[in-house]
Amino acid sequence: MTSSGDRGLEGEGASGGSTHAEAFAGFAEALDLFHVGDVARMRALAELGRSALREARRDGVRGMASDMELRSVAAEAAGMARLTDRRLQGEIDHAMTVIDDYPAVFEAWVARRIERGHVDVVVRVGARVPDEVRSAYEEAAIAVCERDVPSRVRGALDALAARLHTQTFTERHKAAAAERCVRVFHGTDGMSNLVATLPTVIAAGMLDRLTQMGQSVKDARVATGPEGRADAAGAADAAEVAEPADTRTMDQLRADILGDLVLGGASVVDPTYGTNRDGGLGAIRARVQVAVTAETLMGRDENPAEAVGAGLVDAETVRQLAGQVSEWDRLFIDPVTRTPVEIDTYRPTASMKKLLMARDQHCRFPGCRRAAIRCELDHTIDYALGGHTHIFNLAHLCQRHHSMKQFTKWEVRQVGGGALEWTSPLGRIYREDVPMPAVCFTIDTADPPPDAAPGGPPPDEPPPF
Incomplete structure (x- = not known):
């Protein structure tokens, strides 16, 4: 997203200028002041960290002493800022990382080419990038950030980091998949969070199936109404009529169905049938839409594919999925604009x-x-x-x-x-x-395969399924 600047803030000729121009001018001035202050704060935080490290190393002491000195400085600064020392120390670490490890990104932010939100997401994604390719990642990341708002660049930066990484995405996925797990974080009021770290395709499929099942419950609720479902003879079941109407939200339905599936192996009560047995909900299967280049599909490269609306998927997994589908949409990509x-x-x-x-x-x-x-x-x-x-x-x-x-x-x-x-x-x-799609499509400059149709689209265009 790009803006043409302050055009329309002066004079009354612009639409609505006489009403809002002064207020917008004040807001623009506040943004400038905030930017200057934010840059100064990051520089000061980084200098606090450097000062702590210099003091700890003055007598050649490293390790624990450095950490203790940094904690002490963070605690002092936290008192000044009225923040917790843990948060302040995290901000110090982040500031040193930005200024020392990503100087071009920092300067682009200072020059207002990108926003503070861009800086944070570039550094967060860059944590997975090897040191030897960090400078290349940094320059390319700035170009990505200049084209869109901070909330919409994460996917493109993830794809960029994957493309520049010295290991293939498939290799990194195998290592990450070995860390899959399920954890429980106990909360308040008798509630807890169940967190599962799973391959993207599995997680996206689980959410899709839970959503479909929840929607079936909502549809059955509309079909039967608050009066309950009539039996084959046309008489309403008295027990069902006596039960209160099902007013659960989609989030509540997903949570309840997940509990049923894990603990009972099926939905305990299936409103699509109105009985305590596995009915219509049990027949629902997950749907995952994946976009993959023909080159990856044929095993010519190991570039990741994209699970639409979810994230990147390793090449081996997407090829296994491809062998199980019967419906394809062949998507032609503009070779210049992609x-x-x-x-x-x-x-x-x-x-x-x-x-x-x-x-x-x-x-x-x-x-x-x-x-x-x-x-x-x-x-x-x-x-x-x-x-x-x-x-x-x-x-x-x-x-x-x-x-x-x-x-x-x-x-x-x-x-x-x-x-x-x-x-x-x-x-x-x-x-x-x-x-910008997370999956990048390019044209092979080599000679086309002999079976390529004259004048047709390049053979490496992606068929999403």
Whole structure:
């Protein structure tokens, strides 16, 4: 997301300028002051850490003495800031990491090319990057951050770190999978958190199946109503009628069904059948959508695939999944912009929806991360005003931003390649580029295989399934 600057803050000619210009000017000044203060705070924190290390090493003492000196300094600083010493020491460590290990990222933040949120996520993802490729990761990460808001760069940075890592993603996944586990963290009021660390495909599949089962319960609730379900003879079961209506939320349903599946092996009560037996819910299976390049699918490389809406998946796992499916969507990717341009299925309406879902990924208002599956397809130029139902006149907007486009002075236009240009009531311009997919698709410059169709798409385009 990029902004054209302060255009529209001066004068009354801009839409709404006479009403909000002064308030926005004050906000812009506050942002500048906050930035200067935030940079100064990070520099000061890093210097506190260096000072502690210098003092500890003055007599050649290292190890525990260094840590104790750092703890002491953190405790003193925490008293000044009215924070806990643990949090302050964490901030000192983070500040030294940013300034000493990621100097280019720090300077990009100082110059306002990126935001503080970008810095934090770059460092967090970079913790997995070997030292020998850190500088390459740093420069590429800055370019990624300059194109989008902090909340939307994590996936691209994860893919970047995976691509630059000296080990293949498959090797790292095997090591990580060996650490899979289930833990319980006891909380208050008789509640605890059950946390499972699992391969992404398994975790995404579990959540999908729980969601489907929960939705079936909700659908059965609507079908039967509060009066209960009638038996085959048409008479209502008196026991069911006496029970209160099921008003559980989707989160509550997922939690209850998970407990049933683990402890009982099946849903204890299946409202889709109305009996205490494994009925319709037991037939539900998980669905996981994965995008993978043909090169990875054929075993020519070990690059990770993408579990749509979840994260990266190792090549070995995705090839095993590929052998179990019967339905494929072949997705053609623009070789320059790396964005989806066409899906070769027979039903244009369904293909268009799939294409836009793959292209947009989320609401296309700047900074919004609501998933496309929970958004509405909006005609950029209203259909009633002659706008065509075409992929370059459609984009996903959440209900909030769809309504804002309709009923406020915000304006939007498509500028090509799926990119949107939003204009605020004050005349500020924000460019919302097509989200960068976590899986990168490239064209092999070598000679095409002999069976490649003349003029057709490159053979290494991805078929998501």
